[in-house]
Every structure is written in structure tokens, then in C-alpha cells.
Amino acid sequence: MYLDVYAERERVAFELDGAATHGDPRQREIDLRRDALLATVGILVVRFSHRRLLHETTEVRREVVAILAGRGRRFP
Template sequence: MIRAVNDRLTTAGRLNAALAAAPRLADRAQLRTLLARLEAGCRSTLEVWGHDHVFTGPGMPVFRRQARVVVGRRVMYLDVYAERERVDFELDGATTHGDPRQREIDLRRDALLATVGILVVRFAHRRLMDETEAVRREVLAILASRRVDDKT
């Protein structure tokens, strides 16, 4: 389902309609949860996991997921964006971001976002999974520091 939505073969809304038409489908509750995450803007299994375990809950603001940002002629989509604080949290999967060429692309993208005042913070798959509470604390500290910076 994630791939179908990402590849624009369908939408979460259409999948929800299909789910409603199949009331006896096995694992219906899990499918409904996944569709809710897709509607919220999650676009990978890591983003779904981050949504459920890191970026929601006590103290967390409402984030924009896959927020569209245009800088010059370039259009970018930010994984988890705190608009007020202008912080983009990128969730870097283990397979895609182990490639040095991808790392260079990410660094250039991050620099471009910095030109419009957006701080990019990247969390690796391993940290998100193994250090969930530490990542949550770090996210909250970063957001708090950006709010203080806004007032000075």
C-alpha cells in the first residue's frame, strides 16, 4: 500500500473506500491504522514507525509530514516538518542512505534548505529504533531551542 500511494497508483482515500467495502477482511484494524498513517503523510515504514513511536505523544507538536517546500526552482518534500520552528526531521533508512552519493545529495539539499532558514536534523534508522526515548528528548530540545532563538 505504501508503494502504491508513493507511486501515485492510488490514494489513501481510495484504499479506505475499498476497505469499507470489504467488512470481513482479515487484519482490518492494522490496515485502517496504516491508512491513517498514509493520510497523515507517512511515506515509508520507517516514517510510520517514527510517527507512532517518536513524533507523536506528550509534548510533541503537530508536525507536517511530507511538507512541500520550494527553494528557487527546486521542490523538496520534508519528512517531518515543525513549521513554527522551521526544523525538518529527516528519517534516513538504512539501505538508501548508506550510499556516499546519496549522502552528498542529502548534504546539498540540507545546505539549500539552510539558505531559507530551515534546519535539517537527520536521524538514522538505528537511532530511531534503538534510542527512541533519547531521540524524542533531542527533538523536544531542538524545538525548544528554536523557539528561544525566535524570541531573541
């Protein structure tokens, strides 16, 4: 299974979703099933939209740091 970005130690997968593919309800269902499967092996999936990545970069960065810190990684 391909993961966009995977923090192995924290067991967090960050998925970067584009509107072209992930705006489709069928793709959303596939994503939810995949996320549930990953959860069964202890992997948290966090999804960010393409729009947020482009327009809310600082906020996305803060969220990523907070999520990783909450799962055990310490930042200076």
C-alpha cells in the first residue's frame, strides 16, 4: 500500500488529497475503507487537502508537529 508520507516511529500516515480525485464520493468511500484498515494495525491517517497545503501552510505545519508530538516525537 502506498502512503504519501509515513512517520514510522509515530505510526502516522499523512495523505495529501487533491480535489480532482478525492472530491468523488466513490473515492471518499475507498479512502475511508483504507483508513479503517490502517487503523486496525495502529496507523493513524491524517488527510490534508491540496487547497490547505497551498493556502494554509503554517497551520498545516503546526497540526503535523502537534500530531507527531502527541504520538511520541519531541521537537526542540
